[in-house]
Amino acid sequence: MSMAGNLRKVTKLGTAGGLRKVAQLARRRPRVDLSHPARSPLGSSVVNCVTYVDGIRVPQCTDLLESVRMVRKTGEGFVWLGLHEPTDREFAGVAELFDLHPLAVEDAVEAHQRPKLEHYGNTLFAVFKTVCYVEHERLTATSEVVNTGEIMAFVGEDFVITVRHGRHGSLGPLREELEAHPHQLSKGPAAVLHALADHVVDGYLSVTDAVQADIDQVETEVFSEGGARLDPGRIYQMKRELLELKRAVMPLARPVEDLATRPLRVVAPDIQAYFRDVLDHLTRAKEQIAAFDELLNSILQAHLAQVTVAQNEDMRKITAWAAVIAVPTMVCGVYGMNFDHMPELHWRFGYPLAMAVMAAACLALYRGFRRNGWL
Numbered sequence: 001m002s003m004a005g006n007l008r009k010v011t012k013l014g015t016a017g018g019l020r021k022v023a024q025l026a027r028r029r030p031r032v033d034l035s036h037p038a039r040s041p042l043g044s045s046v047v048n049c050v051t052y053v054d055g056i057r058v059p060q061c062t063d064l065l066e067s068v069r070m071v072r073k074t075g076e077g078f079v080w081l082g083l084h085e086p087t088d089r090e091f092a093g094v095a096e097l098f099d100l101h102p103l104a105v106e107d108a109v110e111a112h113q114r115p116k117l118e119h120y121g122n123t124l125f126a127v128f129k130t131v132c133y134v135e136h137e138r139l140t141a142t143s144e145v146v147n148t149g150e151i152m153a154f155v156g157e158d159f160v161i162t163v164r165h166g167r168h169g170s171l172g173p174l175r176e177e178l179e180a181h182p183h184q185l186s187k188g189p190a191a192v193l194h195a196l197a198d199h200v201v202d203g204y205l206s207v208t209d210a211v212q213a214d215i216d217q218v219e220t221e222v223f224s225e226g227g228a229r230l231d232p233g234r235i236y237q238m239k240r241e242l243l244e245l246k247r248a249v250m251p252l253a254r255p256v257e258d259l260a261t262r263p264l265r266v267v268a269p270d271i272q273a274y275f276r277d278v279l280d281h282l283t284r285a286k287e288q289i290a291a292f293d294e295l296l297n298s299i300l301q302a303h304l305a306q307v308t309v310a311q312n313e314d315m316r317k318i319t320a321w322a323a324v325i326a327v328p329t330m331v332c333g334v335y336g337m338n339f340d341h342m343p344e345l346h347w348r349f350g351y352p353l354a355m356a357v358m359a360a361a362c363l364a365l366y367r368g369f370r371r372n373g374w375l
Contacts, residue, residue, distance in 0.1 A: 045086035053077035055182030071158045078189050080160045082171060098159055108152040111165040117255035124155040124266055128200045129248030130169035133210040141233025145241035148248055153196055155266055160189040174199045190271040197278045204249050204285040215292055222303050235300045242292055249285050256282055320369040328358040
């Protein structure tokens with residue numbers, strides 16, 4: 001029976017009787033290959049369902065119910081179920097089968113959660129924020145730089161359930177990489193949780209490197225000639241996108257620290273050493289983001305200072321030209337009052353002399369302002 005059909009049946013039927021009826025239906029219908037990294041061919045939320053024993057993939061176990069029964073009967077291996085944006089109805093059967101806590105199930109279905117790590121009995125529930133750098137030719141005031149998604153993970157002694165939200169962050173390559181190292185995968189579900197955390201944190205580092213290139217570009221343009229005319233909206237947009245990245249990275253420090261240091265039943269001590277390495281990488285990403293934030297603040301302040309200086313320069317030029325124009329305006333105003341008794345009013349050379357005086361005064365003022373850097 002197909003994986004999607006199993007979920008629908010488990011949702012409708014009770015646990016014991018439902019398992020028997022679904023097993024009967026499984027023998028009647030052909031199975032669907034769920035190994036494709038994209039969605040299930042049936043259009044459900046199921047991406048993949050794989051059983052691992054001693055780190056080796058069991059190829060014939062693509063049926064969730066049969067895989068769970070086999071693992072629990074033999075006491076060896078674990079089941080990895082991957083879902084993408086499941087609905088309440090699709091996830092209800094999975095929650096019942098693995099006895100997942102209702103609060104964790106609600107968080108997994110609704111998404112938009114803060115990165116965290118919670119304990120529900122023998123099950124760990126972890127939330128990771130994934131980030132993706134959005135390629136763009138030129139940074140503008142409306143450019144999207146960082147796109148975020150979410151990955152939730154339920155980790156028990158014999159199962160891992162990953163729930164992905166968002167258009168990026170496919171776990172297909174991660175699964176293939178783990179299958180290439182069966183020794184690591186044989187350490188159980190905690191090894192998958194470590195690989196997932198490492199995968200997410202490596203994505204943070206890749207995005208921070210790309211964001212640094214954008215910040216360097218903005219910094220270069222701000223301090224170049226004509227930098228005062230740069231649109232400040234581009235700097236504010238970088239700060240908004242950096243805030244989105246900060247919301248994904250900063251809260252994850254406490255959960256990863258717990259995985260690396262606190263004794264947990266489903267996380268063996270030898271796996272905790274790997275989580276300490278993830279914590280080091282996460283600390284590096286946090287430090288880079290904090291440095292970016294301070295750098296953007298400095299760039300914004302420098303840009304505002306440049307704008308202020310440019311405005312002062314413009315005001316000085318306007319003031320200097322106003323002073324130059326004031327001289328002929330004053331002379332013309334005096335001789336335009338039409339009094340009978342005025343100096344040189346009836347002199348033949350009075351008009352040329354007045355023009356010469358105005359020109360000489362304007363030239364003297366212009367040279368003075370030019371020498372002092374006002375023009």
